[in-house]
Amino acid sequence: MxxxxxxxxxxxxxxxxxxxxxxxxxxxxxxxxxxxxxxxxxxxxxxxxxxxxxxxxxxxxxxLVKEETQNIDPENIPIDIIYEDEDIIVVNKSPNMVVHPTKRYQSGTLANALMYYFKESNQKCIVRLVSRLDMDTSGLIIVAKNQYAHMELSKEMTLNNIEKRYLTVVHGHMAKEEGTIDLPIYRPEEEGTIRRVIDERGQRSITHYKVIERFKDSDLVECLLETGRTHQIRVHLSSLGHPIWGDTLYGNEEDGEIISRQALHAYGLDFKSPRTKKELKLRANIPEDIAKLIEYLKEK
CATH class of the missing domain: 3.10.290.10 (RNA-binding S4 domain)
Structure with a gap:
C-alpha cells in the first residue's frame, strides 16, 4: 500500500x-x-x-491508492524500465512510439504498454504522465503512479527543477564546442502545422549544449534544457544551421538506410524523489539506430 x-x-x-x-x-x-x-x-x-x-x-x-479507471486498453508491449518505486516509474521509450493514445494512434502507445504492466503486476495505477517525448524521439519518460507524486513532480517541472539531458547528432560542426542558445520559439497560426519557428512573438527558450565528439562533417552534441518548449532542441539547432540527422521537419531528407527518424535521445534525468526527496540520476543507453549512425559517421 x-x-x-x-x-x-x-x-x-x-x-x-x-x-x-x-x-x-x-x-x-x-x-x-x-x-x-x-x-x-x-x-x-x-x-x-x-x-x-x-x-x-x-x-x-x-x-494514496485510489480506485480509478482510464479509457486505455492494456496491450502486451515490452517496456524498458529504468527505475521504479511506489510513486513513480521511469521508462526508456523506444523510437517510433507514441506516448499516449490519440485519434490517429489509438493503440500501440507507451500508455497502452504501461496499463498492461500495471495490471500484470497488480498495481492499481493509471498513467499520469509527468514528461512527454515526440513519437520519433527516444528516451526517458517519468510517469507518476498516484496523485501525490504527479502533483509534486509537475510542480518541480514547472520550476525547472527536473534536469533533462539529450544526445543528438547534427549536420556540420558547431561554431563553439559549448554554449547557450537563447532564442524565442513561436507556433505560427497556420492550420494543420506542427512546425515551430524562431520569432520574437514566441516564448523564451533556452538550450545549453556541449559537443561530445566531432566526426568528419557532423557532431555528437549533448543538450541540457532550461525550458521545455515543443521541438525546442530541433528548432534551436536547425536555426544555427545544424539540423539533426533524420529530422525531415527542420532539416534534410535523409537516406532511410542510415536513420529513419531524428537522431534525438533523452538519455538523462536528474530530479528528486517526490516522497523521500532523494536525488535520482537516471541514464539510458544510446539506442541501436543512433549508435549505428555514429559508427557510419566515424567510418566516412
Missing amino acids: STIKKVVSKEFEGRKIREFLKEELGLSSRLIRSASIDKRIFVDNKSVKMNYILKSNEKVLID
Whole structure:
C-alpha cells in the first residue's frame, strides 16, 4: 500500500487536520478533498473527517491508492524500465512510439504498454504522465503512479527543477564546442502545422549544449534544457544551421538506410524523489539506430 505517514508535532496540536495536510505535508486541496471523500485519511488507524482536531504525537496516514479507471486498453508491449518505486516509474521509450493514445494512434502507445504492466503486476495505477517525448524521439519518460507524486513532480517541472539531458547528432560542426542558445520559439497560426519557428512573438527558450565528439562533417552534441518548449532542441539547432540527422521537419531528407527518424535521445534525468526527496540520476543507453549512425559517421 502506498501511503504518506507523519507524526503530529506540538505546533499543530489543537488545529484541524486539513491545515496539517496543507501546511505540513504540502498536499493540494484537490488531493485532500479526493482522499477525504474516499475515507483514505486516518489518525491512529481511524478514518477522520477534515474538521478533526489534532493532538500532539498522533499518527496521520494518507492512503494514496485510489480506485480509478482510464479509457486505455492494456496491450502486451515490452517496456524498458529504468527505475521504479511506489510513486513513480521511469521508462526508456523506444523510437517510433507514441506516448499516449490519440485519434490517429489509438493503440500501440507507451500508455497502452504501461496499463498492461500495471495490471500484470497488480498495481492499481493509471498513467499520469509527468514528461512527454515526440513519437520519433527516444528516451526517458517519468510517469507518476498516484496523485501525490504527479502533483509534486509537475510542480518541480514547472520550476525547472527536473534536469533533462539529450544526445543528438547534427549536420556540420558547431561554431563553439559549448554554449547557450537563447532564442524565442513561436507556433505560427497556420492550420494543420506542427512546425515551430524562431520569432520574437514566441516564448523564451533556452538550450545549453556541449559537443561530445566531432566526426568528419557532423557532431555528437549533448543538450541540457532550461525550458521545455515543443521541438525546442530541433528548432534551436536547425536555426544555427545544424539540423539533426533524420529530422525531415527542420532539416534534410535523409537516406532511410542510415536513420529513419531524428537522431534525438533523452538519455538523462536528474530530479528528486517526490516522497523521500532523494536525488535520482537516471541514464539510458544510446539506442541501436543512433549508435549505428555514429559508427557510419566515424567510418566516412
